[in-house]
Amino acid sequence: MPHGYTGNILHVDLTHQTTTVETPDEAFYRKYMGGSALAMFYLLRDMPAGADPLGPDNVLVLALSVLTGAPLSGQSRMTAAAKSPLTGAIGDSQSGGFWPAELKFAGFDAIVVKGAAKEPVYLWVKDGAVEFRPAAHLWGRITGDAEDAIKAELGDDKIEVLQVGPAGENQVRFAAIMNMSNRANGRTGLGAVMGSKNLKAIAVRGTSKVEVADKQAVSDLARWGAQNLPQSNITGLSKYGTAETTGANQTIGSLPTYNYNSGVFAEWEAIDGTTMYDTILKGAEDGKQDRLGRDTCYACTVRCKRVVEIQEGPYKVDARYGGPEYETTSTFGNYAGINDLAAIAKANELCNQYGMDTISCGATISWAYEAYNAGKLSKGDTGLDLTWGNAESMVKLTEMIAKREGFGDILAEGSARAAEELGRGLGDYLITVKGQELPAHMPQVKKSLAVIYATNPFGADHQSSEHDPAVEADFETFKDRLAMIGVNKQLPKRSLDAEKIDFAVKTQRLYSALDSLNLCQFVFGPAWQLYGPDQTVETVRAITGWDVTIDEIQELGERRLNMLRAFNAREGLDRKEDKLPAKLFKKALKGGASDGFKLDEDEFEAALDTYYEQSGWDVETGNPSRPTLERLGLGWVADQLKM
Numbered sequence: 202m203p204h205g206y207t208g209n210i211l212h213v214d215l216t217h218q219t220t221t222v223e224t225p226d227e228a229f230y231r232k233y234m235g236g237s238a239l240a241m242f243y244l245l246r247d248m249p250a251g252a253d254p255l256g257p258d259n260v261l262v263l264a265l266s267v268l269t270g271a272p273l274s275g276q277s278r279m280t281a282a283a284k285s286p287l288t289g290a291i292g293d294s295q296s297g298g299f300w301p302a303e304l305k306f307a308g309f310d311a312i313v314v315k316g317a318a319k320e321p322v323y324l325w326v327k328d329g330a331v332e333f334r335p336a337a338h339l340w341g342r343i344t345g346d347a348e349d350a351i352k353a354e355l356g357d358d359k360i361e362v363l364q365v366g367p368a369g370e371n372q373v374r375f376a377a378i379m380n381m382s383n384r385a386n387g388r389t390g391l392g393a394v395m396g397s398k399n400l401k402a403i404a405v406r407g408t409s410k411v412e413v414a415d416k417q418a419v420s421d422l423a424r425w426g427a428q429n430l431p432q433s434n435i436t437g438l439s440k441y442g443t444a445e446t447t448g449a450n451q452t453i454g455s456l457p458t459y460n461y462n463s464g465v466f467a468e469w470e471a472i473d474g475t476t477m478y479d480t481i482l483k484g485a486e487d488g489k490q491d492r493l494g495r496d497t498c499y500a501c502t503v504r505c506k507r508v509v510e511i512q513e514g515p516y517k518v519d520a521r522y523g524g525p526e527y528e529t530t531s532t533f534g535n536y537a538g539i540n541d542l543a544a545i546a547k548a549n550e551l552c553n554q555y556g557m558d559t560i561s562c563g564a565t566i567s568w569a570y571e572a573y574n575a576g577k578l579s580k581g582d583t584g585l586d587l588t589w590g591n592a593e594s595m596v597k598l599t600e601m602i603a604k605r606e607g608f609g610d611i612l613a614e615g616s617a618r619a620a621e622e623l624g625r626g627l628g629d630y631l632i633t634v635k636g637q638e639l640p641a642h643m644p645q646v647k648k649s650l651a652v653i654y655a656t657n658p659f660g661a662d663h664q665s666s667e668h669d670p671a672v673e674a675d676f677e678t679f680k681d682r683l684a685m686i687g688v689n690k691q692l693p694k695r696s697l698d699a700e701k702i703d704f705a706v707k708t709q710r711l712y713s714a715l716d717s718l719n720l721c722q723f724v725f726g727p728a729w730q731l732y733g734p735d736q737t738v739e740t741v742r743a744i745t746g747w748d749v750t751i752d753e754i755q756e757l758g759e760r761r762l763n764m765l766r767a768f769n770a771r772e773g774l775d776r777k778e779d780k781l782p783a784k785l786f787k788k789a790l791k792g793g794a795s796d797g798f799k800l801d802e803d804e805f806e807a808a809l810d811t812y813y814e815q816s817g818w819d820v821e822t823g824n825p826s827r828p829t830l831e832r833l834g835l836g837w838v839a840d841q842l843k844m
């Protein structure tokens with residue numbers, strides 16, 4: 202009996218409405234472990250190169266890990282991966298909630314979806330049995346309504362529902378896959394892939410338990426986490442949610458404002474985590490928000506998820522759609538100079554109802570705001586007044602994008618395609634990498650992110666490595682944990698030399714492993730998280746019984762990164778796509794601690810060379826080399842690349 206995993210991979214052929222179950226051996230699970238690395242195995246094995254991201258040849262993988270469903274904080278996460286309709290590169294995104302653990306209890310470690318159904322369908326997975334069910338009656342319905350309807354027709358309130366909303370059906374290129382109607386596999390447009398396959402939802406219910414190798418060790422880790430949470434570095438995140446970090450980013454000048462023209466927002470306090478806690482968190486009016494306004498994922502004691510409720514005023518918000526994260530308050534807030542927290546909460550609700558990535562949606566809107574305020578777009582183009590700070594238009598545009606109405610239809614393609622379609626030099630205002638909009642951490646300030654954003658296989662991502670403050674101002678606090686992965690030296694602020702790249706590469710490998718183990722990066726990580734790298738190793742040992750080391754975990758992260766890059770290489774992408782927005786080099790930031798900051802082309806290109814070298818990749822192409830792939834047990838991938 203395997204520990205931690207079920208041994209079953211469900212393959213679903215939507216075209217022929219058939220299913221098969223593959224049962225890989227233990228060596229396979231030890232090599233890929235789950236999540237992103239496991240998903241990449243199936244994408245590289247089963248998807249033809251050059252597939253249309255919105256066609257039946259694209260393969261969508263939903264993968265748990267060997268840890269999912271164990272009774273420990275931070276393990277109930279799922280990776281979705283497919284070719285991205287937003288970038289044309291690999292798409293990869295994680296989400297939490299209860300669906301991941303429930304799928305494990307239903308008997309599967311992953312679902313590999315191929316083909317496309319002729320008519321809308323949903324899958325019903327219960328204790329190892331799988332059924333295709335018609336979904337025409339659910340098509341067009343927002344997530345909460347569809348979820349209720351599925352639970353009612355299957356007659357079980359405990360079912361967990363993963364689904365696409367109308368935005369995924371409409372193939373908005375940054376549509377998300379939703380679960381619980383408020384958790385999103387948000388980035389890279391995988392909701393559009395699911396919508397293109399006419400797959401409305403996957404409902405799951407299971408009654409089996411996850412067998413762990415060492416119950417006592419798992420329980421000791423859980424107890425340690427619960428006891429140490431109040432004194433830990435994530436106690437603020439636990440109470441105030443991720444929007445707690447708004448102030449920290451403001452202080453260092455890394456709060457993207459006016460579409461990345463400034464790193465400070467004068468009205469940041471109106472939209473931060475404390476204001477949300479004091480005003481719109483469910484129960485705030487009676488001081489009951491700690492009980493009513495904080496949600497969680499399966500078995501997680503951190504409870505960082507926000508639940509907001511607004512019953513009066515122009516922006517009423519239903520608590521079932523959760524509440525905004527920092528990325529959301531930022532992209533719908535400071536990105537466009539908007540200081541109205543209720544409007545931001547409304548945009549967040551719309552994104553969760555229609556199923557859209559809040560980062561790409563908010564950032565695409567802020568790109569349009571900059572073009573409008575520069576006089577390159579008019580009200581005749583947009584139908585709306587997009588003056589900086591106009592919250593009403595931002596909310597309206599969010600809904601128009603989801604429904605592909607009017608100017609929203611152009612923005613539903615993402616800012617890079619919209620700029621190309623509209624012309625007029627609108628590309629000058631783009632804040633994208635590989636066509637995906639940047640998250641709310643600024644590479645002009647946290648400079649290792651310049652390299653991570655540019656090279657990350659699925660576009661700029663803020664959850665792919667540790668940020669610079671951990672090895673700069675905060676080093677003394679985190680040095681013991683960082684030493685566990687070989688980062689031993691404090692570095693000067695805003696450096697981008699070989700030592701900074703070494704920090705980026707080593708922390709990137711750990712974050713990459715976490716996305717394969719599907720561990721929450723607020724709970725596990727190399728620095729400020731609840732559990733450090735040593736406890737990540739202990740967790741894998743306790744659940745699986747494998748005698749893993751930190752080196753094996755780091756190698757897992759490296760293997761996954763190489764598979765992602767190899768996928769892109771197979772699609773014809775290389776170093777040429779590892780570019781940052783021109784504005785970041787040309788235009789100095791205005792105001793605050795980052796006043797005058799911009800990136801330097803020569804320093805950036807030299808840092809890229811160093812990054813490829815340290816990764817064992819070809820410096821000219823940025824692609825993985827055969828020796829590196831073979832060292833990682835990926836000779837079969839090198840064969841695909843014909844190298």
Ligand code: SF4
Nearest residue numbers: 275498501503505721
């Ligand atoms: S820390 Fe927050 S996001 Fe992470 S597992 Fe716990 S509740 Fe979910």
